[in-house]
Amino acid sequence: MASTKRIAKEFADCTTAPPPGISITLPSDADLHTWHVTVTAPPNSVYAPGRFGLILKMPTDYPFKAPTINFTTRIYHPNITNDSLGNICLALLKSENWKPSSKIINVLEAVRNILVEPMPDDPLEQRIADEYKRDRAEFEKNARAYVERYAKGTVNFVQAPDPKDDKSKNNDKNSGAPAANPGRAAGRQGGSGSGSASRPAPPA
Amino acid sequence: MQAMMNKDAAGTIPPQTRKRKAAEATTSPTPDDTLPNKRPQLTSAGKHQLEGPEAAPPTPLTTTTSHNGNDSHSDADPAADAMDSDDDFMSNLSSEDDMIQEDDSDNDVSNPEDFDFDDEPDLDSGNKDSQQTMKRNYLDIEFKVYRPEDIQKQQDDLVDEVNMILDISKEEAAILLRHFRWNRERLIEDYMDKPRQVLDAAGLAQTAADQPRLQVIPGFMCDICCEDGDGLESFAIKCGHRFCVNCYRQYLSQKIREEGEAARIQCPADGCNLIIDARSLDLLVTPELTERYHELLMRTYVEDKESLKWCPSPDCANAVECGVKKKDLTKVVPTVSCLCGHRFCFGCIYTDHQPAPCELVKRWLKKCADDSETANWISANTKECPKCNSTIEKNGGCNHMTCRKCKYEFCWMCMGLWSEHGTSWYNCNRFEEKSGAEARDAQAKSRVSLERYLHYYNRYHNHEQSARLDKDLYMKTEKKMVELQKQSGMSWIEVQYLQSASQALQTCRQTLMWTYAFAFYLARNNLTEIFESNQKDLEMAVENLSEMFEKPVQDLAQPGLKVDIMDKTSYCNKRRVILLEDTAENLAKGKWTFNVDLVSGAPLVNPTSAPGTSSRR
Numbered sequence: 001m002a003s004t005k006r007i008a009k010e011f012a013d014c015t016t017a018p019p020p021g022i023s024i025t026l027p028s029d030a031d032l033h034t035w036h037v038t039v040t041a042p043p044n045s046v047y048a049p050g051r052f053g054l055i056l057k058m059p060t061d062y063p064f065k066a067p068t069i070n071f072t073t074r075i076y077h078p079n080i081t082n083d084s085l086g087n088i089c090l091a092l093l094k095s096e097n098w099k100p101s102s103k104i105i106n107v108l109e110a111v112r113n114i115l116v117e118p119m120p121d122d123p124l125e126q127r128i129a130d131e132y133k134r135d136r137a138e139f140e141k142n143a144r145a146y147v148e149r150y151a152k153g154t155v156n157f158v159q160a161p162d163p164k165d166d167k168s169k170n171n172d173k174n175s176g177a178p179a180a181n182p183g184r185a186a187g188r189q190g191g192s193g194s195g196s197a198s199r200p201a202p203p204a
Numbered sequence: 205m206q207a208m209m210n211k212d213a214a215g216t217i218p219p220q221t222r223k224r225k226a227a228e229a230t231t232s233p234t235p236d237d238t239l240p241n242k243r244p245q246l247t248s249a250g251k252h253q254l255e256g257p258e259a260a261p262p263t264p265l266t267t268t269t270s271h272n273g274n275d276s277h278s279d280a281d282p283a284a285d286a287m288d289s290d291d292d293f294m295s296n297l298s299s300e301d302d303m304i305q306e307d308d309s310d311n312d313v314s315n316p317e318d319f320d321f322d323d324e325p326d327l328d329s330g331n332k333d334s335q336q337t338m339k340r341n342y343l344d345i346e347f348k349v350y351r352p353e354d355i356q357k358q359q360d361d362l363v364d365e366v367n368m369i370l371d372i373s374k375e376e377a378a379i380l381l382r383h384f385r386w387n388r389e390r391l392i393e394d395y396m397d398k399p400r401q402v403l404d405a406a407g408l409a410q411t412a413a414d415q416p417r418l419q420v421i422p423g424f425m426c427d428i429c430c431e432d433g434d435g436l437e438s439f440a441i442k443c444g445h446r447f448c449v450n451c452y453r454q455y456l457s458q459k460i461r462e463e464g465e466a467a468r469i470q471c472p473a474d475g476c477n478l479i480i481d482a483r484s485l486d487l488l489v490t491p492e493l494t495e496r497y498h499e500l501l502m503r504t505y506v507e508d509k510e511s512l513k514w515c516p517s518p519d520c521a522n523a524v525e526c527g528v529k530k531k532d533l534t535k536v537v538p539t540v541s542c543l544c545g546h547r548f549c550f551g552c553i554y555t556d557h558q559p560a561p562c563e564l565v566k567r568w569l570k571k572c573a574d575d576s577e578t579a580n581w582i583s584a585n586t587k588e589c590p591k592c593n594s595t596i597e598k599n600g601g602c603n604h605m606t607c608r609k610c611k612y613e614f615c616w617m618c619m620g621l622w623s624e625h626g627t628s629w630y631n632c633n634r635f636e637e638k639s640g641a642e643a644r645d646a647q648a649k650s651r652v653s654l655e656r657y658l659h660y661y662n663r664y665h666n667h668e669q670s671a672r673l674d675k676d677l678y679m680k681t682e683k684k685m686v687e688l689q690k691q692s693g694m695s696w697i698e699v700q701y702l703q704s705a706s707q708a709l710q711t712c713r714q715t716l717m718w719t720y721a722f723a724f725y726l727a728r729n730n731l732t733e734i735f736e737s738n739q740k741d742l743e744m745a746v747e748n749l750s751e752m753f754e755k756p757v758q759d760l761a762q763p764g765l766k767v768d769i770m771d772k773t774s775y776c777n778k779r780r781v782i783l784l785e786d787t788a789e790n791l792a793k794g795k796w797t798f799n800v801d802l803v804s805g806a807p808l809v810n811p812t813s814a815p816g817t818s819s820r821r
Contacts, residue, residue: 005429005430005431006428006429006430009430061454063428064451064454064455064458095463099470099472099473099474099475099476100428100447100451100455100472101427101428101445101447101472101473101474102474103474106474
């Protein structure tokens, strides 16, 4: 597979000289196509000092097709869905912009950049985008509350169960995160934030 | 086309043209009683004859009919001439005059006259036949049909032209033209002005480097797959971003096959927006993929131009050019007809839906998809809860109903509150409780809108089905014509009237079908009355013709019936065009009042408050 060599090289590049605020682990040595990425929010962003877990997946025809990224840590952000899926909207990942020679490292830097500078004009969460534009103080307060609630302590890489494919959850369970609590995904979906011992209790 | 022109007759006649017409009428070569004899020759002339004035003879490559109000190209073309040839008094010139002045002269003068014409067209339309109107024809849409080779040639011509004027290669000219959406004037102007920016924006290199070719470069490593074997063939377009041939091929085939991209495939290098030209592509991929690539390029040409659309008929590769813009669609129903015989609306690509405007068609189809069968069933089997209006089906048991949603208890028979039944439970013999009467009242109201819809839907559906049956009949027509020839000794030409009749039936049914969808959205007023009267006339005539057409062959051989059928055929066609023209004219002038908004889509009037069930039927 042509992509193996490429991915191995990219992984080596990213781990030997990791870009600032980003660390990468492989959940399984057998599968180079799924990476666990921990992004530490830049100090000048409202999300500092939060640490966010991301799952990065490369399709089999990578690098001809773009990788996919999901936040596993919940985040209050106009461009990232405020649910357990953590979908992110990045121009770089769209098929018309992705080039086979685009590099993962650039994608990760772009992710870190939108933590500093959200793009409220191209939102996935319209409400948060509106708030970001109209009432920055309120936005920052909410974003900080989310960081406080979800983005401190051990980063988890438990991905929400794919509605189409329940098994995906099992693949992610034996990841670098501490013993996954089966109830956690459901708990997070409801937004209650409870159910994970590793996370601090939500603010009252 | 003679029959087509006569149809104006009973229609609207602007006063200022009356005199001219009267004079012409005396010189008219077709007094009414000679019509039937003339018809067979006419009908044999072309199968499009029955389809209305917008269907021109199929022979010329580009089919143009005369005018519509939106675009006033006035190039005289042979098709239009041929069509008018029978009507020597219909001068092209004057009809154009009328068209250009549509907004002043036509508007104020002719309208009062519009309303006074025939309510009993059967009796006197014959006399009016000889009067020809000079008024603008609101039905005529100007359009041209292009075959694939014409489309290719248009592109090639433009490319050649730009190639010569700007002194750039043909591949580059093509890329530039695509970037400018084939607007040659703007391209040339902009390029002369600021060539650098234009090349940059279009994704072309500034330098005139050598023609790209496959190369083996020692020590080369592909940035995509990270392979670096000896003898690895690599390729780069003018930007110099070099990748191995395998990656290049996979990249291109993915773009073309999976993403359907052609005109804007960029260099695979991150951040490089140079477009890969057709010649480089031919060098790299399989012929099969190249073919697909050129097909996609062709597609972008048609899709880039607002005035061009593909014929939606299966297996038809033609495109139609028409000047009607999207914003005009509330004013006109631009029906065009492809060389393959398919008639469709240029605005929405749906099959011919005259007289209903695109927006109404869209709503109607959606409504029917949502409603029709379900509505029928609901109407027959359910009632609404008197309290919360949930639709309830009684699937057995007693008349004591408890609404699942709001827990309201009522009697299924009288719809009254169950507690008001007192001790006479299970025996609903009382007549007027207050709550029951009110509930029945509300129910009745909500059913009115449903019934109104079903009224129109059933008629729409009926014509849709009849048209399908008529189509089967059409298949049998040819056999019938052969038989008739044997039995009656008539010539092939002489039995053509059967085919004309069959075609008239189908076309008219198609029109009738859409008149019902149209009428559903019409508010009640005088215009609607006129419309319904026209609709009734056409419907009656079509049913008559349909009946005659189904008669056994031995009956058809009788000369009397033949004349009757020919008369009825021409009458149907005439009535159809009258109805369509009248509708089109009022649409163009914005005179219809709809109970929905044609533009934004919100209902203006609750359909229940405009009960539209026609008293005529």
